[in-house]
Amino acid sequence: MLRFLTAGESHGQGLVVILEGMPAGIEVNEEELSKELSRRRKGYGRGARANIEKDDFSIVSGVLNGKTTGAPICVLIPNKDYENWKGKYVPIYAPRPGHADFPGMIKYGFEDCRPIAERASARETAARVACGYFAKKLLQKEGIKIFSWVVSIGEIEANLPPIEERMSKVDVVEKLFQLAELSEVRCPNLEDSERMKKLIDQAKEKGDTLGGIFEVAVVGVPVGLGSHVHWDRRLDARLAASIMSIPGVKGVEIGLGFQLAKLFGSEAHDPIQKPKRPTNKAGGIEGGISNGEIIFIRAAMKPIPTLANPLPSIDVRNDQPCPAHVERSDVCAVGSAAVVAEAMVALVLADALLEVKGGDRW
Amino acid sequence: MLRFLTAGESHGQGLVVILEGMPAGIEVNEEELSKELSRRRKGYGRGARANIEKDDFSIVSGVLNGKTTGAPICVLIPNKDYENWKGKYVPIYAPRPGHADFPGMIKYGFEDCRPIAERASARETAARVACGYFAKKLLQKEGIKIFSWVVSIGEIEANLPPIEERMSKVDVVEKLFQLAELSEVRCPNLEDSERMKKLIDQAKEKGDTLGGIFEVAVVGVPVGLGSHVHWDRRLDARLAASIMSIPGVKGVEIGLGFQLAKLFGSEAHDPIQKPKRPTNKAGGIEGGISNGEIIFIRAAMKPIPTLANPLPSIDVRNDQPCPAHVERSDVCAVGSAAVVAEAMVALVLADALLEVKGGDRW
Amino acid sequence: MLRFLTAGESHGQGLVVILEGMPAGIEVNEEELSKELSRRRKGYGRGARANIEKDDFSIVSGVLNGKTTGAPICVLIPNKDYENWKGKYVPIYAPRPGHADFPGMIKYGFEDCRPIAERASARETAARVACGYFAKKLLQKEGIKIFSWVVSIGEIEANLPPIEERMSKVDVVEKLFQLAELSEVRCPNLEDSERMKKLIDQAKEKGDTLGGIFEVAVVGVPVGLGSHVHWDRRLDARLAASIMSIPGVKGVEIGLGFQLAKLFGSEAHDPIQKPKRPTNKAGGIEGGISNGEIIFIRAAMKPIPTLANPLPSIDVRNDQPCPAHVERSDVCAVGSAAVVAEAMVALVLADALLEVKGGDRW
């Protein structure tokens, strides 16, 4: 069983993750991990912070001579900005709507939202990406690969191959991924990427923010991950939790998702044929179990809740109306969320794979 | 911490659930539990089975003199049909597309799909509803109530108050629920209910099946359930898993869900105002924490995968094409799924509430 | 991962256990399970209850045609005595020292101890034994066998081969087990068994009770169960919890246990030699990992806290001194506890084995 805990605050000393349960013998290297971290960081619409972040990390434990040892893996990502913040305390009295600020402050009994905002920062997801890197490497040994791309930013939907192809054809998936890697907004249609960037520019100008929709596709998954036998062992349930846990995500679909609700049964399912099923509307999961097809997940991310042109809020000291707190933030981070989703999916699948295959060394 | 395990097969001796972690002192009664079970069972489009199911249950443990004792609660729901099935074995050689049949058989190494089909049956959800009843009673003590209704069956979308009202107004929620309780398809628009029933009739006639979309609304939730501090403590993540674990569910949204991805930040968030926030687009959860508004969840259920007019499949003995197995089944069970969703949501919220309030006796 | 929950009260409808996580394909049969239950039940010093218990059970789910299916296994053990107790309520106002009565009543907020006593009954361990049976069958497939015997009852210590042999020689272990199976007190020395029975007679006459010490030995364990990498994955930690969780157990040792604390390092460890290590003072576990030798556990059980000649207590209604409640009970149940320990050890080892080997079907 894989377990991991992350720690760290936005302006604290750094982020830390401990991943427990990895078998020994998985080859890993720092360049790859660095690249993963930078894939999350980059992106049009990300703030100046994204560049400050571009920093060191260290694999503190669990890796020896380029291979996992079976011991807990710890990655430490120091915060380069820390020295500027050390000892400073900038309270947040006007909680940002859509953020953990308001409910968090009440829950934990603080008089301002700063302690909440520090931990609720999306920067925490860097720790998840670091953690997910190790899971990806384990999956790779079994030929399982994870891809993601952005299909829409705000109202702009990318012109892409139809969803039926995106979820069923390995070559389409690989092509979309390659293109997405080239795009500053992680959108595989590079023309639409430009339109999206313009929309982001406009939003920025207005002090506004944007969300969007991304997709994750997993290729090479064997039949049999997850199980129908108990609700909490269903692969779709675990994936849904892992995706919905990404800050800003408000919707998750497996396969055709909500579209399936409108179809008749005769239209909604994927005939079983040899050597290959003709469709993959189920998104690779039937009865909570991977069925050997591409696992296909869609997720909706709401716009970032920190607006330069702030939303109405209240001053928590007197309940009087005031504009919400403004803090340096991104305008759009859908592409980053997609990379985080890859990591979360990798962790869920690696855990499911270990359950099936067991193993102390791989 | 609440834990529960369910057991039982479709044509076995019965279903069993054990719920561990309930505090002592919660008043419960068998009539209410019976009613909950019947709410799941009934529904236009449910097969003859739904009537056979109408049966006894017993609370085997954990309740004394009408109150929980703190000990594990066990509910046993015997299968009235069992005597007819005892000792019989009807193999399934043609897995049903969309069902656990195919991946399950491979995963667990069976030569036919019967052992999978028996456990993957939606009948298992009766055990969850029994379990959820106790969670609902705990929540009731804190004034938390859970409601559900169906908004679409196949292509037919009910004409209802706008979603913005459904997710933000307690009186609307209560009214919709009352109407849904009167509808054979759990749809609060009784005219549309009739249209839905006709569509179900048509599907049945063609040997086809239907899915749909349902909504769950939770009223009276205090601020502070769930937490932003760790991904797996986020209330939205936990709810997403619990809903996605319901057989047939392929999509989950919190609040406006996918719609939020299209909006600008200035349109997507709910201003903080006293005494009441004007909107609830976030669906009652910000930063993974309940914010005191109505918790609002939408879910898409695909059509039932057992078709009387079966889909193409293969005979697993020789990989030759053949029609999928046909077994007595429902045509549409969206209303039932909504009731199961209430139970799952109740279990998640009760667990989160116990985390916050603790307590051996309530 | 194996999970199980038990439910049921002493005078309720029955006991239930659900075991989740068993792979498919393990052969099981009802006679063997029946025999396991009777091994726990029998024993000199067990009350009349032990005979009343001699009853039916049913495997409600998870088994088909004599093999596990991978689905949750539920065993129901109805309480034959239930009809006599139904509707009756005999309050317990004078908590029994040494029992959960007193702290349980306060914790759960009851006005008498009956609701506590019902669940705190050692009868619950029958559900564990039923559960452990399945774990034993899984272990058997890997050639792992679990044995237990009693080494002392009260002051009477059985004359047995030295502990160094009991923990290191398979033939000694097997012989002790065979003899223990013949003994009414589970003691492998049949002469000492008679002395123990006389002591039990004396205790019974005085309205007193007895405890004792038992040992569990596991043969055929592969190297590598458990792990040193995290405290809660250590096999010794997991075994200690499982043994200490048996009602009445107040001490647990692995290998030579407390004796090891007195030795020098040069005397305390087991030299590593091929083909076989000369000693097994560590009891088969080094660094929290099984090392291929016999796993050897000792446990101390205190005397049963329900005395016919009751201990001083108070009436919880007025805090006045009074004798503790008397309820039909056993005089000595060390042999039964040893059988329960076998089950708990089996569950821990099966879980550890699944972690290493994985697997949906065995």
Next chain:
Amino acid sequence: MLRFLTAGESHGQGLVVILEGMPAGIEVNEEELSKELSRRRKGYGRGARANIEKDDFSIVSGVLNGKTTGAPICVLIPNKDYENWKGKYVPIYAPRPGHADFPGMIKYGFEDCRPIAERASARETAARVACGYFAKKLLQKEGIKIFSWVVSIGEIEANLPPIEERMSKVDVVEKLFQLAELSEVRCPNLEDSERMKKLIDQAKEKGDTLGGIFEVAVVGVPVGLGSHVHWDRRLDARLAASIMSIPGVKGVEIGLGFQLAKLFGSEAHDPIQKPKRPTNKAGGIEGGISNGEIIFIRAAMKPIPTLANPLPSIDVRNDQPCPAHVERSDVCAVGSAAVVAEAMVALVLADALLEVKGGDRW
């Protein structure tokens, strides 16, 4: 629910612990934490390493302005020695009997034992002590205090007040603790401490090692921590696991432990009286629940398995006999283990307390 993961190797960059689930508002300070770490480190019989360790740590997250925030707490303890080890690799081909070396190497598939030895090092327990500090602070807010001392080293048993007093009298407990804090071997009898030190000197001279017995007493525990309702919620089971997980511990007792097995029921239990029970043979736990008396635990630690005068082992490259690997190590660390035990007990009790009281802020 408290969760924690530790990471780090003996000669790696450092140790890390993440503790998740702490409520907000617990006052903590670095001096106290430093003192806790030094309490574990010091001790007669500890090697030179203990001084090298005397080092920095940082609270990376979860604490703001001297109070916990509810966010995961991370403590990083850098390894001062790291620069000397960086890049070096000293293989261990002769596994040390009694150590994880041998089973670990096989389990994880290494060709030498170095990767195992690095993680199996007792240095890992520093991370647990850091973690336990926060649990202690939470317990302190409820008036719960944890004490420990050493009662024997090798054959030398300290002359102390009788165990019945050590486990039942708060003033005795406090006095023993104060004295133990003054002793280099953590033994409250300072004369016997000198004898123990001499024994350690002798052992050292011979290249040998020593173990011993320590006790942990917890004062101020309310009635109701843990529960009888399920085996894995019993406080004694959880404590047993936590203690047995400490490297070298081979035996655990609650209350009178093994002594209880020899007594009649009339002698073994603690009469219930107001205002105070006359004895505490049960060690503060009845039926798996704290009963308001002192929680009293005894544990046996075997001698350290790394001997300067090494035990017989084999060379894993050719299975030929050879002396076991020798590495700088301690001669005796029973006092340190006692401090680690305090931490583990604190974590178990804090978790149990949170279960009962709940709470986001304390």
